[in-house]
Amino acid sequence: MEIEVKIRIPNYENYKTLISVFAPFHVKTHNQHNNFFDGVSGELSDRRAVLRIRFYNDPPVTKCIICLKAKALLVNGVSRVEEDEEEIDPGVGQECVSDPTRLVDLAESSRIMKRVKDEFFGGKKDGLGFKGLGGFKNLRNVYEWKGLVIEVDESSYEFGTLYEIECESSEPEKAKELIEEFLKKNGVEYSDSVASKFAIFRAGKLP
Template sequence: FSHQKLSTILSPLHIKSLIQENIFFDSKSSKLSSNLAALRLCFYNLDSYCGCWRFKKIIQRVRREVGIGENEDLVCLSGFRNVRQVFDWKGLKLELEPEKYKELIEGLLKDNWIEFSYSEANEFALFRSGKLP
């Protein structure tokens, strides 16, 4: 409800919409999620020419930092798509959830009598629990 009210207030400032696709990976033994981590590939606007040129280095780092062995496969858990509306507000590009400008956005919500609260789970945890819309 608050998201819709904020979108309505910001609608005259809408500059574009981004289609975001998120794909999540973990080891078969769930080593990433058991370490409160996630490996997510994120693509914008369904670009068929996306590539991960440093993917091997990223995977090596993930394996090293989380302790996933070379013989242990990473598996695709699934993914989801969402649409992010981008607004130009006071010179800032907002996607309605940037941490960097949290206080400014809180002020905008309060000034417009929009009630809000912070989620106690991150997007990956909500995805894993099946609670994303």
């Protein structure tokens, strides 16, 4: 179970202020390319699950992660979601993006794809089918601050840009309070996130 604080930053001006005040705590930056998939008959989405392949950094890609998420719940700026991740060869990931039917073959070597086959397709060997849903880019700046790992995201959709803070924590309410105090102190406007990045992508508009 992944538990994260998710706080939305309303616009570019506040985002730039946030990046500036967090600058002393910066540790790394990721260029992420997110691609999503479902069964051809909605086998995953019908059960509130989504399959994602994420590439890190612009070409040359340095890392590729396949991820299965399920049963997401976002309440009062705290997200709880079942998440399972696995690193795969970037070349194989690119093949799956270009041709989602390659995901069927990946079930032979990937723990996560074997889970998908067993849990969402009843373990059958024939009749598995996948479709690509598209995706979006995300620029992620990572900071270490007050014992927390803070991720500040600039997510670029075809219909607009989302700015968001994420912070994974076993004590989300405490972490959220610390972050909000920091934002108020530095004059950064914010609000609780009300939808996941994937939900926003599927809706086709910013909340």
